[in-house]
Amino acid sequence: MNTTKNDGVNMTDNMERTFMSTDGGEERMNGQGTDKTMPGFAPEPEPINSTATTATMCSMDYSSTDITRKIVSSSISFDNFVLGDLGLLFDTLNDIHNDIGDADVSYLEKFGYMSSAKSFTLHSTSERTEAIKAFQKFNNLPITGKLDHDTINKMNTPRCGVPDMEPGSDGLPKPYKTGPKWTKKNLSWRVADFSDRLSNSVVKSEISRALKAWSDVADLSFTKVNSGEDIKIKFVTGDHGDGDAFDGSGGVLAHAYFPQNGDAHFDDDELWVVNTTGTDLFIVAAHEFGHSLGLDHSNNNDALMAPFYTGYIPNYQLHSDDIAGIRSLYGEQQNPSPTDSPRPTPAVTVTPPVDNRPELCQNSYEATIKNTNGEYLFFVKPKHVMMMTAENGLYRTEKTKTVFKKSPRKVDSAFILPDTNNIYFIKGKKLYEFDSEGTRTRVLKIKGGRKSMPEKTRAAFAVSENQVYMLGDSMVWQLDLSTLTISSESIKSISEEFPGLPSGIDAAMLYDTETVYFFQSNMYYSFDLQSNTLNGGPYDAASEFIKNDCEVL
Secondary structure: OOOOOOOOOOHHHHHHHHHHOEEEEOOOOOOOOOEEOOOOOOOOOOOOOOOEEEEEEEOOOOOHHHHHHHHHHEOOOOOOHHHHHHHHHHHHHHHHHHHHOOHHHHHHHOOOOOOOOOOHHOOOHHHHHHHHHHHHHOOOOOOOOOOOOOHHHHHHOOOEEOEEEEEEOOOOOOEEOOOOOOOOEEEEEEEEEEEOOOOOOHHHHEEEHHHHHOOOOOOOOEOOOOOOOOOEEEEEEOOOOOOOOOOOOOOOOEEEOOOOOOEEEOOOOOOEEEOOOOOEEHHHOOOOOOOOOOOOOOOOOOOOOOOEEOOOOOEEOOOOHHHHHHHHHHHHOOOOOOOOOOOOOOOEEEEOOOOOOHHHHHHHEEEEEOOOOOOOEEEEEEEEEEEEOOOEEEEEEEEHHHOOOOOOOOOEEEEEEOOOOEEEEEEEEEEEEEOOOOOOEEEEEEEOOHHOOOOOOOOOOOOOOEEEEEEOEEEEEEEEEOOOOOOOOHHHEEHHHHHOOOOOEEEEEEEOEEEEEEEOOOOOEEOOOOOOOEEEHHHHHHHHHHHHOOOOO
């Protein structure tokens, strides 16, 4: 039996791009020579003698590609195979299983399980084995020192970007101690840039709840201010000026700075919600504010400060590990007491949400479509499309440009042509045509441009090719798609064309040959085209179409 082992297999280009640079900002704690290096982060300018370190909740696309490729590339011939060769085969597979590739080392370096080296060969086999053991121990996995199935799965789990450990002078990982803390206990906060996904009032409510989770159990208080804040909160996208760009929907969710900065940034390409149908803002914010207050990651999987995103947890209570950590920095909560009687243990349960349904259920819609398959497409900010069925409601949410290639960045409205199932996006005087597969086929221009339309288009629906209704704030007109012209005689007030329908409609959808649904905010009206009468409304749109957690009980 001929056995060839290829130890020089390199990572694919895609795998190399997955990992961020290990260069980053530094933090010196307690005046000692302990540097805390954050991967892929360039800190914002800081006042003299202040420090800033970023904490990023992110998804590392780690993979066992090195191991898989080495097994595949090992040429093992089974011609004339004899039993005596079995041991050699097992030895070969065992060597492959224990081997650690560049991506594995990058992951372990990034999260503090081994010191950064200039090249892969500078790490000894024993150092790599100890690093894997440390990762397994921190994450409560069986300690094997090998890249086994459980270890690889854990490395693939979405997580925060703050290192879990710090390499010691001997190159071996050492647990972080509690980070720096604020020199005061009454901290102020302000949302400098709000989310396009949630209303401002809901964002402020969830931020307040997340901060209150900490002040309920420690000697801290938080005050919302209009300027001069200690903790500045921003919802931003992409490269937002701090050297740590967000990566769009999925992956990195948010990051925060340790004191004496404490600012927190949230990726507004995420589907932020207050419940289960997207990324829960409260859980992410509470975790990030833990970093803003000086807490590092916990190796307790049940703690809020564990590295990995948990998702929505109803009636959330801080874990005892989180409480012990924050009290070690700021002490127990101080409640004024009129007597010398023992003060009761402070409640840990946080304030309930503003609404018992997700914020998704309260959003308005930019455009609504029902295709020939009976599925609904609801377009919402920021640049997302929700896909629903009549039976099961919402089953998928995607970025609009993912479903409709080369779609414009911002649209006024959209409609579907029943005869062809083609979908049209309206942007000013232009119509972007897409086939049923989401491929853009052509771009059309309405003759006369915006001058031929009395108002900016807010909603649209098509009965036929030569009868496309376009609605503005208070007016309605008809477009002949075959000639791309608008008849001046078709321009009327909404109340005249659709008696009983209010002005300010956001979206419209041809439900069947006789019925149109008009959407305003998160409600909808039903209108009968045959009798030209309003059937009813307003009704709750989310309960009818999204269903699931949006159904009104």
